[in-house]
Amino acid sequence: MSAPSKIKRKFMQHQGVILAMFSFLIPLMIWSIVSYVPFVWHPKVKITVPGEVSYFSEGLLVDRDVFEREKSDVLAQGKTIPEGVPANPIYFPAPDEVATAFYTAFVTEPKRRNEKWLHESLWDSIQVIFWGFVISSIFGVPLGVLMGTYRVFSKLNEPFIEFFRYLPAPAFGALAVAILGIHQGPKIAIIFIGTFFQQVLVIANTTRKLDPMLVEAALTLGAKRTSLLFKVIIPGISINLYRDLRILLGWAWTYLIVAELIGSSSGITWFITQQARYKNFDNVYAAIMMIGIIGLFSDIILGWFGKRMFPWEQNKSLS
Amino acid sequence: MNKLDLPSYLDQSDEVKARFDRLKQRPVILDIKEFTKIFETPTEDVVAVKDLNFKTYRREFVCVIGPSGCGKSTLIRTLAGLETKTSGQVLLDGEEIDGPGPERGMVFQGYTLFPWLSVKRNVMFGLEIAGHGKSPAEEEALQWIDLVGLSKFTNAYPHQLSGGMKQRVAIARALANKPRILLMDEPFGALDAQTRAKMQAYLLDIWRNIDVTIIFITHDLDEAVYLADRVLVLKAHPGEVQEIVEVPVPRPRSPEQFLSPEFLATKARLEELIHPPGDPDPELPGDHMNMMNMVPVNDEVDKVE
Ligand SMILES: Nc1ncnc2c1ncn2[C@@H]1O[C@H](COP(=O)(O)OP(=O)(O)OP(=O)(O)O)[C@@H](O)[C@H]1O
Ligand SMILES: [Mg+2]
Numbered sequence: 245m246s247a248p249s250k251i252k253r254k255f256m257q258h259q260g261v262i263l264a265m266f267s268f269l270i271p272l273m274i275w276s277i278v279s280y281v282p283f284v285w286h287p288k289v290k291i292t293v294p295g296e297v298s299y300f301s302e303g304l305l306v307d308r309d310v311f312e313r314e315k316s317d318v319l320a321q322g323k324t325i326p327e328g329v330p331a332n333p334i335y336f337p338a339p340d341e342v343a344t345a346f347y348t349a350f351v352t353e354p355k356r357r358n359e360k361w362l363h364e365s366l367w368d369s370i371q372v373i374f375w376g377f378v379i380s381s382i383f384g385v386p387l388g389v390l391m392g393t394y395r396v397f398s399k400l401n402e403p404f405i406e407f408f409r410y411l412p413a414p415a416f417g418a419l420a421v422a423i424l425g426i427h428q429g430p431k432i433a434i435i436f437i438g439t440f441f442q443q444v445l446v447i448a449n450t451t452r453k454l455d456p457m458l459v460e461a462a463l464t465l466g467a468k469r470t471s472l473l474f475k476v477i478i479p480g481i482s483i484n485l486y487r488d489l490r491i492l493l494g495w496a497w498t499y500l501i502v503a504e505l506i507g508s509s510s511g512i513t514w515f516i517t518q519q520a521r522y523k524n525f526d527n528v529y530a531a532i533m534m535i536g537i538i539g540l541f542s543d544i545i546l547g548w549f550g551k552r553m554f555p556w557e558q559n560k561s562l563s
Numbered sequence: 564m565n566k567l568d569l570p571s572y573l574d575q576s577d578e579v580k581a582r583f584d585r586l587k588q589r590p591v592i593l594d595i596k597e598f599t600k601i602f603e604t605p606t607e608d609v610v611a612v613k614d615l616n617f618k619t620y621r622r623e624f625v626c627v628i629g630p631s632g633c634g635k636s637t638l639i640r641t642l643a644g645l646e647t648k649t650s651g652q653v654l655l656d657g658e659e660i661d662g663p664g665p666e667r668g669m670v671f672q673g674y675t676l677f678p679w680l681s682v683k684r685n686v687m688f689g690l691e692i693a694g695h696g697k698s699p700a701e702e703e704a705l706q707w708i709d710l711v712g713l714s715k716f717t718n719a720y721p722h723q724l725s726g727g728m729k730q731r732v733a734i735a736r737a738l739a740n741k742p743r744i745l746l747m748d749e750p751f752g753a754l755d756a757q758t759r760a761k762m763q764a765y766l767l768d769i770w771r772n773i774d775v776t777i778i779f780i781t782h783d784l785d786e787a788v789y790l791a792d793r794v795l796v797l798k799a800h801p802g803e804v805q806e807i808v809e810v811p812v813p814r815p816r817s818p819e820q821f822l823s824p825e826f827l828a829t830k831a832r833l834e835e836l837i838h839p840p841g842d843p844d845p846e847l848p849g850d851h852m853n854m855m856n857m858v859p860v861n862d863e864v865d866k867v868e
Pocket of ligand 2: 635
């Protein structure tokens, strides 16, 4: 590669990093403005001095007009007036609260003995995703490749799979519980159902998109059925296959929450519902963000591996 | 040079005539008899090639030219086994061709190196499939890579090579199988003029050194005359043999011969066959009035013509 284009690429990389930072900074800024600048939203009042309003207590959140009404009432009766500061609703914690929750959520002991710590819940979720996705891929990848390669396979399977993929995976929840019990089994099954049928079709399609010239070239070099499949088709689609799997893994995550509600609620979903029940919304946000962060980082790690696994691919689309 | 000064392309020097006599003594390697290919499409049946008869002798270099759509690719793809014939006979060493096989190497116009394999592994591909062990295959591949002058790029991946280099690897890859016949469908069509000239020289050099028969499709008449022993000229709709031209330019060939009388005479003949005088090209519209408004030309800009 020539020097100028190297410099240009460096520059582009640099620019890319800055833009990526901004893509996170902009939402964070909006969040901060809404949280910290009083007149932007703040529809509530947080009581600092209850005064002589009977049901006010320190720290209580009331609607602004309720506060004004009570204030003018007590004022009219000549009693001590309450005081308060503008605040956002409890379900809208400020960035610093959520940031603190990131730490406290991990170190807070569960309320009951048999309940799990956050890291244990997260680990359960990761296992559900992992097994659901791995089992789906063990069957889905070979089937997809075969369907993309041989017409017989695709004619035989595609109609049914096309039909099945329209059935919403969560609809199988009750069935999965009946068959597989209430623990991890049905949850993994939901991830599997949600991933598998899409996976087969996506991979069959990717296989079909392999440049037919490469297949023809291989045939003229003496490749026959099996050698064609293993020495040309599979390596030829490997980059795109890997990319498909990364995208599909993202989809699997979107099934996680539904899956974990099935049977006995577990994992990060259990943590989220539990914390919402206690109105610890800062913890809820922290947990939701953790899902995002785990997803993003696993994707970055897979991208990094991809670059090393496919040295022949010139920097495009594997980031 | 005035056209009238040219000798007839049929005039062959004694030396050339003797060469052709010897050539025709060689065994026939490829024998095409009454070959017809019809593509059945949903709307109509396209007759791509009709009743084509042609013989190739061992170690001959044949170029195929003809207007676009006359069935050149169809012919060569059938020889490669990538298409099946509709009727007739296509014999290689007296045996009917059935499907693709390593004894018929092919070099395509587009780049068909396997992008996930290094240059060396690309060239080893056919050898490994044929069951050669890894190290003999590697040794042999290295020799072929050396022959096409790419020893420095043994471990490079295809995306790191220029177009000309890619085609050289493709040639080495096809030749590594020791094919009886090498089929080339406009292999240098995508290359710039300079690279193309170099590749032609390379190819002649390789062909001189090994026992292989070459069928080479091209659009470039200079290329055809420069490379070929005989030029198979096809005509379109349906694809039939128009003429088989014996090139009277002596071998070994060199670029200086581009201006020799026999070269020019042969080229003029091919030109005449492909664009018969007084026969307007049916693919060009008669007038270009419809282009008038496509590019606004204002008065300040000089008219090109
Ligand atoms: N798969 C196909 N299905 C239907 N018709 C086809 C098919 N392949 C080629 N043809 C038709 O057969 C005829 C010959 O095509 P072919 O590609 O052999 O021409 P060609 O001489 O190689 O042309 P070019 O110089 O443009 O490469 C054309 O009319 C083309 O439309
Ligand atoms: Mg063609």
